[in-house]
Amino acid sequence: MGNLHDGHLALIRKAKKYADFVVVSIFVNPLQFSPNEDFSQYPRTLNADCKLLRNLDVDIVFAPDEKILFPVQQEILVLLPSIANKFEGKFRPGFFCGVATIVLKLFNIIQPDIAIFGKKDYQQLHIIRLMVQQLNFPIKILDVETIRAADGLALSSRNQYLDKAQRQEASYLHQTLKNIINDIIAGQNNFSLLENKATDKLSERGWKVDYVSVLNQETLSPVHTRDKKIVVLAAARIGKTRLIDNIEIHR
């Protein structure tokens, strides 16, 4: 969606490694924003983005006007399984339908062999992989680990909405996820207890928590005692800014 930071640049560097021709799409997609969200406020910095991309030797920047991608009202939408209504989808109704539909359109226009997404948007990556598999796209999906600031905060264009005090507090979201992982490593397997404890702690500090969920990495369903690969997903608001993060553990 542009307003590039080091998280995005990591995707592009990986693309340069795996492909001999790299296309970067920049598009703030109206379909994935709810009416009360930050679509109009979202930072749009195309000139600065293009400068960065020139330095990275990207072959094409595809930054279409809305009218190019949506010349008529988009009436054909991707229908997703129930996972799209959980976690992010529960708090951003229609979000994944908007994401899947625009990603499908971008795939059809650009026709990539490889497409690269960040793990910061963990559920998004999961759903895009499902779509590619189930709609038979001949595209390999690669992922990139979450790039973080020195204090652990996942880089995001939305971090710039934070004032100084909020920015300082914001790294506590990542700390919360690390605390959960430490408790799991120490043998705690009452996951709802961990989720509730983390939610309470964040709330005490003034966050509005949408969810903290300990899940199976591959299915994003609740963890069974025997599951080895776990991911903790979280979304919470600090002031008006909504942040997401996640952390994986292989126990």
Ligand SMILES: Nc1ncnc2c1ncn2[C@@H]1O[C@H](COP(=O)(O)OP(=O)(O)OP(=O)(O)O)[C@@H](O)[C@H]1O
């Ligand atoms: N910190 C990060 N580390 C790795 N990948 C990232 C990071 N931030 C974004 N990405 C990835 O970059 C791609 C474009 O994301 P997007 O433009 O929405 O970035 P963003 O800065 O996270 O914005 P937002 O705050 O709106 O989520 C997505 O695949 C996303 O997962």
Ligand SMILES: CC(C)(CO)[C@@H](O)C(=O)[O-]
């Ligand atoms: C996948 C995506 C490009 C769809 O607009 C967006 O959700 C993003 O940038 O993560």
Ligand code: BAL
């Ligand atoms: N990175 C996901 C795009 C969004 O939050 O709208």
